Amino acid sequence: MPAIPETLVQRAGEALEHFESAVTLAEREVVDAVSTLVRRINIPLNDTSPSGLIEAHAKDPWNKSGKYALGVVYFCLPLLVVAGLTRYYHLFTDKIRSALHQEEVLKSSTTTSPDTDYELSVIYTDKSTHKFFPREGPLPGPPKTQSSVSSVGPVNNCIALFRYIFYRPIRQIHYRKGWRPIIFPSLGICVIVAAAFTFTILYCFVPQPLFWGSIAYGSPPLAIRAGMMAVALMPWIVGLSMKANIITMITGIGHERLNVLHRWGAYLCLILSLIHTIPFYITPVWDKDGREVFEALFTRTGVHVYGTGMFANLETKTWVLIVY
Numbered sequence: 001m002p003a004i005p006e007t008l009v010q011r012a013g014e015a016l017e018h019f020e021s022a023v024t025l026a027e028r029e030v031v032d033a034v035s036t037l038v039r040r041i042n043i044p045l046n047d048t049s050p051s052g053l054i055e056a057h058a059k060d061p062w063n064k065s066g067k068y069a070l071g072v073v074y075f076c077l078p079l080l081v082v083a084g085l086t087r088y089y090h091l092f093t094d095k096i097r098s099a100l101h102q103e104e105v106l107k108s109s110t111t112t113s114p115d116t117d118y119e120l121s122v123i124y125t126d127k128s129t130h131k132f133f134p135r136e137g138p139l140p141g142p143p144k145t146q147s148s149v150s151s152v153g154p155v156n157n158c159i160a161l162f163r164y165i166f167y168r169p170i171r172q173i174h175y176r177k178g179w180r181p182i183i184f185p186s187l188g189i190c191v192i193v194a195a196a197f198t199f200t201i202l203y204c205f206v207p208q209p210l211f212w213g214s215i216a217y218g219s220p221p222l223a224i225r226a227g228m229m230a231v232a233l234m235p236w237i238v239g240l241s242m243k244a245n246i247i248t249m250i251t252g253i254g255h256e257r258l259n260v261l262h263r264w265g266a267y268l269c270l271i272l273s274l275i276h277t278i279p280f281y282i283t284p285v286w287d288k289d290g291r292e293v294f295e296a297l298f299t300r301t302g303v304h305v306y307g308t309g310m311f312a313n314l315e316t317k318t319w320v321l322i323v324y
Contacts, residue, residue: 059209060221068225069232071203075196076236083251086159093151166191185260193264200229200268204275215283226275233272237265 166188173182184190203225210222239245240262243255 060207060224062218062224065224065228068203068228072200072229072232075199079192080247080250083253087250087252089152089155097151189260189264192261193268196264196268197271200272203229204272211279211283211286214287216287220279220283223276223279226272230269230272230276233265233269237262237269240265 166186168187170184170187170190172184175182185193204222207221207225211220212218239247240255240258245255245258247253247258248255
């Protein structure tokens with residue numbers, strides 16, 4: 001009987017050794033795969049590097065492409081900060097006004113309430129602002145205006161101006177009788193969406209170059225810019241889609257009003273994804289003998305070089321996004 005525990009311990013030790021060796025092998029394979037992928041994306045330079053690759057590293061290196069994602073963050077973050085500060089400004093001034101009103105009520109109750117249980121209160125004019133017939137003391141002065149602590153005039157005027165401009169509804173478009181009209185969101189939403197589309201599209205196409213001389217020099221810069229911005233949009237899209245989200249907690253705006261930004265953010269992410277994908281299929285064709293290399297992979301006749309289902313996949317995703 002004592003030999004059974006020893007055998008179990010021995011087998012457990014052997015199994016642990018096999019497990020450790022398997023984990024070590026898996027770690028080595030993962031490291032090799034990651035390093036290979038990094039070398040394919042961030043191509044290192046050496047003495048034999050062609051001039052096109054050196055130019056690619058000098059103009060728009062891949063390891064500095066995170067600045068395009070930061071551009072989207074710097075576009076969205078000020079909007080969140082301004083909306084949050086506006087909410088907390090209103091909360092602060094409401095608290096001040098409530099405290100001042102409560103103080104006035106307590107002060108007024110000391111002069112309008114009866115002195116004894118058998119004394120009737122004074123006539124209603126004593127409770128008015130001017131107090132035509134006060135019971136004691138001098139006549140009151142003019143009515144008090146709102147405290148400067150509870151309200152900042154320039155801030156209120158700026159908020160009122162923005163509400164006057166951006167809260168206006170846009171007229172519906174009836175293009176045919178019996179059909180549903182085209183209903184636009186508020187002017188503020190239209191301005192934010194238009195600014196986001198303009199910023200991202202210009203940030204994709206204005207910086208040069210858009211493509212390298214060869215796919216061997218790295219991913220097309222246009223694709224990298226669009227991909228980075230699409231990835232940076234994902235946290236905002238997910239955050240705007242939930243009922244309980246941190247954006248609602250900061251701004252106080254309900255999820256049903258934020259949902260329109262969620263939908264338009266998804267449309268923008270789709271456009272950026274298309275801009276990211278298409279250059280990877282265009283650049284190899286532009287390479288020298290690139291088409292011949294791809295055609296050599298297809299031995300059957302009647303098959304197009306790019307009949308891989310890529311466009312069918314993109315069309316399906318586009319249809320699902322627009323419909324739902």
